[in-house]
Amino acid sequence: MEDESGNEGDGHTMSDSPLARWRIEFSKSFQNHLDRSAPHLVRRWIVTLIAAVIYIYRVYYAYGFFVVSYGLATYILNLLIGFLSPKVDPELEALDPASASASSESSKDSDEFKPFVRRLPEFKFWYAATKAFVVAFVMTFFSFLDVPVFWPILLCYWLFLYFLTMKRQIVHMIKYRYLPFDFRKKRYGGNDRPSSSNSLQGGQTTAQT
Numbered sequence: 163m164e165d166e167s168g169n170e171g172d173g174h175t176m177s178d179s180p181l182a183r184w185r186i187e188f189s190k191s192f193q194n195h196l197d198r199s200a201p202h203l204v205r206r207w208i209v210t211l212i213a214a215v216i217y218i219y220r221v222y223y224a225y226g227f228f229v230v231s232y233g234l235a236t237y238i239l240n241l242l243i244g245f246l247s248p249k250v251d252p253e254l255e256a257l258d259p260a261s262a263s264a265s266s267e268s269s270k271d272s273d274e275f276k277p278f279v280r281r282l283p284e285f286k287f288w289y290a291a292t293k294a295f296v297v298a299f300v301m302t303f304f305s306f307l308d309v310p311v312f313w314p315i316l317l318c319y320w321l322f323l324y325f326l327t328m329k330r331q332i333v334h335m336i337k338y339r340y341l342p343f344d345f346r347k348k349r350y351g352g353n354d355r356p357s358s359s360n361s362l363q364g365g366q367t368t369a370q371t
Contacts, residue, residue, distance in 0.1 A: 196289070206288050213295040220302050227302045228313040234298040235320055239327060241290055244282030245342070246331055252338035277344050 199206055217234075221227055282290075301307050335341065 200285055203284070206292075210288060210292045210295065213292055213299070217295050217299045217302075220299060224302060224308075226308040228311050228316055229309045230298055230301050230307055232316045232320060234294055236323070237294050238291055239320075239324060241282060241287050241294075243327060243331060245280055245284065245287045246335075247281040247342075248340060249279040249281045252340070253334075278340065278342055280342070 221231055
C-alpha cells in the first residue's frame with residue numbers, strides 16, 4: 163500500500179511540475195493562435211512566403227545544404243498533391259459498387275452545389291508547409307547535414323519528378339472530371355470553413371493529450 167501511494171504521489175508531482183505546466187500552457191496558447199489565424203488565408207500564406215524567402219537566402223548565402231533543400235521540395239510536392247487530390251479517390255470508389263451506387267443516388271436526389279473536399283485541407287497544407295520551411299532553416303545551422311553533392315543533378319531529378327507527378331495528377335483530374343478549385347459563388351454557412359474547424363479539432367486533440 164505504501165509503494166502504491168508513493169508511486170501515485172510521484173506521478174502527481176511529475177504532472178504538476180513547472181515544465182509540464184509550461185508545456186500545457188504553451189500548447190494551448192499556440193493552438194489558440196492557430197485557430198485565430200484560420201480565417202486569414204492571405205496573411206497566413208504571406209508568412210509562409212516570407213519563411214520560404216528567408217530559407218532560400220540562407221541556402222544561397224551558405225551555398226550548401228542541397229540535400230536538405232531537395233528533401234524539403236519533395237515534401238512540399240507531396241503536400242501539394244494531397245491538396246489537389248479529392249478526399250475519396252474516384253478510382254477506388256468506382257471499384258466499390260456499393261459506394262458508387264450510393265454516390266449516384268445521392269447526386270440524383272440533391273441538386274445543391276457540393277464543394278470539392280480535399281484529401282489535405284488548406285489549413286493543414288499551410289501549417290505543414292510553414293513548419294517544413296522552419297525546420298529546414300534550423301537544419302542549415304548543423305554542418306554535418308551539409309552533404310557535398312552536385313546540385314544540378316538534384317535539381318534535374320526533382321524537376322523530372324515534379325512534371326511526372328503533375329502529369330499523372332492532371333490525367334487523373336481529366337479522367338474523373340473534377341477540379342480542385344471551386345470557381346462558383348460560395349454561400350457561407352455553418353460548415354463552409356473547413357480549415358477553421360480542422361484547426362479547432364486539432365486543438366481539442368492537443369488539449370486531450
